[in-house]
Amino acid sequence: MAGEPPQDVQHPHADAAMARPGGRTARVREAVIDATIAELSEVGYAALRVDAVAARAGVNKTTIYRRWGTKVGLVSMALIERRGRLVPPADTGTLRGDLIGLLKEIRLGLKVPWVAALQREAGPRTAANADLYELLDRFWSARFKVSGVIFERAVERGELPAGTDPGFLLEMISGPLYFHWLMLGRPLDDDFLERMADFTLHGAQAGPPAAG
Amino acid sequence: MAGEPPQDVQHPHADAAMARPGGRTARVREAVIDATIAELSEVGYAALRVDAVAARAGVNKTTIYRRWGTKVGLVSMALIERRGRLVPPADTGTLRGDLIGLLKEIRLGLKVPWVAALQREAGPRTAANADLYELLDRFWSARFKVSGVIFERAVERGELPAGTDPGFLLEMISGPLYFHWLMLGRPLDDDFLERMADFTLHGAQAGPPAAG
Structure with missing residues (x-):
């Protein structure tokens, strides 16, 4: 032994x-x-x-x-x-830097042919791939759990208000990226990713919805 | 006659x-x-x-x-x-109202079974549906042209800065809706649409990217 x-x-x-x-x-x-x-x-x-x-x-x-x-x-x-071995996004010191880092990580993943094929064909939920929904639920849940740390760090730094909802913000930043790439068929260039990050930065400062 | x-x-x-x-x-x-x-x-x-x-x-x-x-x-x-007969979104008097109106219009469309089937199956660009790309380009171009008026009105009202890019903002508001519905398989309830509108309202105020 x-x-x-x-x-x-x-x-x-x-x-x-x-x-x-x-x-x-x-x-x-x-x-x-x-x-x-x-x-x-x-x-x-x-x-x-x-x-x-x-x-x-x-x-x-x-x-x-x-x-x-x-x-x-x-x-x-x-x-x-x-x-499956998701690594939390690196702490760049600012929310803007972390957002750009996250977007670039997603873009890098989509450059891997089998990952791109899987996202294009099996990512959107259709009647034909209902057997995949459970896998997709697990995938997004794991991904969001790891990536959400970006917004938790921003709250700690005082960049975002307390009560910020990381899951909601991850949808707000991931959605346009997938829409741009998957539905519009447009390239994910640096300029687009940076504009998305700036947009999210301002949008996130809207904070949680007012009670009532 | x-x-x-x-x-x-x-x-x-x-x-x-x-x-x-x-x-x-x-x-x-x-x-x-x-x-x-x-x-x-x-x-x-x-x-x-x-x-x-x-x-x-x-x-x-x-x-x-x-x-x-x-x-x-x-x-x-x-x-x-x-x-094909797209109607410009009604002017509610505020950008927030117009955004919620637009999101509800998209949701209404997705409740029509054949529209939903077409968006789920043919909306995402795969290797198998490359013959549809031209149609999809025409579809989104027409849709964006008509819906972009929301942001033009907001600039006229002074709610958004001059130089605002309606195409970019439409991606920012449509992306999360399709991601939520198509990729996450979650319902498009009023609360979610209103949070999206508030997020976009703040994000849009980030304005066009600084020159240089």
Whole structure:
């Protein structure tokens, strides 16, 4: 046990992975995640087929169904594994800086082909993708929880009034970005992101709605 | 000619329509629009088939292809005919009132099943619906042109600074509404719309970006 490598060390060599208990399971898992992401990048979510993922990963289709259930389960697992480790936005010292940082982070994510394909095809809720709603709820809830810290910091700094609602403000700043990119099909250039940040800065100072 | 009814009177009775030159053409057109909208409401855009529209309208499929070309042409025609007559938002006397009026108008549109189906399925730009981009560009351009008057009036009233960019502000107010409804799957209640209006009111006062 003393000579055992730390659990988080990666073993690119298959034999090394197989030598450990759980090595094959972990290897199959990684191969399936890679194959899922490659398929998402190529054909998107709607056209993704579990048997194409299985063929690409070199595993039996039944292995995938047994472990992850359905296409939704498979994509959820890939999404959580590769995008689940959300890092709180860096503290730039000002709300304006933090807002621009957040917008640039979202833009960076949307430059990853499989993330963009997933957002375009599976992000909007349609009758056809109702099986994804639960995953989407978890995704946005996790994302908002981590990103909301920006507005909490701004309240602490005295830049925003107490009682500010981070969830509402995250909708106000994320909404136009997705609308611009997804619905209008326009580029997310720096100038646009900065104008959005300034707009949000002023809008947020409206504060919570007056009681009554 | 003196006894001719005004052009805008509708003839629900087929014989009356057939008695006029162009009567059959107009009747087929109305039947095809009705059938397109009924199919959109039932199956959405992605699953809509031209032969199902033809069968429902009681016309030959080739008639539709000859007159409107493709599925995109057909849906464009239905959209322009039934949603193309955009009316400028009513002047409530204040920017806040106008913003709430605009948001409620958009919400009302999204309560129409075929409009909602079209926005959910065909609004977001994917690789699969690239044939719709031109239609979407025309749709948003027309919509923004008509709705932008809200911000022009606010500048005239002195509520917003000169140089205000109506297109940018329309993105800022429409974006969160579509994000909330389409991506988060949440209801558009009055409270949310009013908070959005207050946020936009303050955000818009940030004015155009400083030169340099």
